[in-house]
Amino acid sequence: MQHIIEGFLNFQKEIFPQRKELFRSLASSQNPKALFISCSDSRLVPELVTQQEPGQLFVIRNAGNIVPSFGPEPGGVSATIEYAVVALGVTDIVICGHSNCGAMKAIASCQCLDPMPAVAHWLHYSDAAKAVVEKKTWDNETDKVNAMVEENVIAQLNNIKTHPSVAVGLRNNGLRLHGWVYDIESGEIRTLDKNSKTFISLADNPDVCFE
Numbered sequence: 001m002q003h004i005i006e007g008f009l010n011f012q013k014e015i016f017p018q019r020k021e022l023f024r025s026l027a028s029s030q031n032p033k034a035l036f037i038s039c040s041d042s043r044l045v046p047e048l049v050t051q052q053e054p055g056q057l058f059v060i061r062n063a064g065n066i067v068p069s070f071g072p073e074p075g076g077v078s079a080t081i082e083y084a085v086v087a088l089g090v091t092d093i094v095i096c097g098h099s100n101c102g103a104m105k106a107i108a109s110c111q112c113l114d115p116m117p118a119v120a121h122w123l124h125y126s127d128a129a130k131a132v133v134e135k136k137t138w139d140n141e142t143d144k145v146n147a148m149v150e151e152n153v154i155a156q157l158n159n160i161k162t163h164p165s166v167a168v169g170l171r172n173n174g175l176r177l178h179g180w181v182y183d184i185e186s187g188e189i190r191t192l193d194k195n196s197k198t199f200i201s202l203a204d205n206p207d208v209c210f211e
Helices: 002-018 020-026 046-050 076-087 102-108 117-134 141-160 164-172
Strands: 034-039 057-062 092-098 176-182 189-193 198-201
Touching (some): 002 020, 034 046, 034 076, 076 092, 092 141, 102 117, 102 141, 141 176, 141 189
Parallel strands (some): 034 057, 092 176
Antiparallel strands (some): 176 189, 189 198
């Protein structure tokens, strides 16, 4: 913990004074234009990867960048999505997976999760992705995990469309959905192209979106 506390002290002493006006402007309100849903993995930092300032991204993070389909008992993910779309009026939603994802590795390898029953239950929200991947034969585990990462992003994009606020936003308010996969080693992002149903370079195709 010491290095975390030292980091805060450095922020308080060195960084905050330099950005004082920014934080003053954010003290009473926020106006983010995008909801960014990513994995909790410590190697993926949405604000760093996208170079966004405080106040510009509304972020949901959980194991596997999962979005449960809308149901009769909405949880925290559902409530946060609804707030982002209805109250904050975000114009874009990004669901971002990443390379070497532990959650997707656990699914791809059928890892025993008996010691973590909550995790096991949570990962069932990726069953649609697993079903697609299991239909194919893979030369190696790495390729299978990479496929799980991509199919999981697609599955969660389909799940988020079941949320009433998102459905209305897509139909009436110009809301856009984006599916990304971030490569930790290269720093590259691939985006899901709706037409080809494949992930292509975001740098080369910045205008591509899923919906």
